[in-house]
Amino acid sequence: MKTGIHPVSRPVVFRDRAAGFELLTHSTADTHDTVVREDGVTYPVVDVDISSASHPFYTGTSRVLDTEGRVERFERRYGRTAGVRR
Template sequence: MRPHIHPESRPVVFRDRAAGVAFLTRSTARSDRTIEWEDGAVHPLVDVEISSASHPFYTGKSRVLDTAGRVERFERRYGRTASNRH
């Protein structure tokens, strides 16, 4: 392989905001924020909205979505199409 063409991989902490869980893994992601990990070392911190700790597919918990409100809001905004009218 050619030297100096690949991004640097280093330990990075990803924190799931929804579940309140943090993961230490290797990544090329960059961040200006840092966090002190359990072993006392300081690592870059990347906040994520969802991860395997909070995703419904992995947790088996489904979230209730207000689909009726979304459909009504869509129909008010754009109207009903000819194919939807009965």
């Protein structure tokens, strides 16, 4: 590997404020904020909007869309197109 062309990988905390979830991992993400963890060490922190702790798919709170009802509502509103059969 060439020296001086690769970004520095260091421990970084990714924090999901909505869920109160923190993940310590290695990253090259540049940040100016820091956080002190339970172990007493100060780490750079990246605040994220959504993570596996708050994403509806992973938490099981996702909704199933009624696609057939949507099609029926569309057809009632705008009518069927001539020549198109289901």
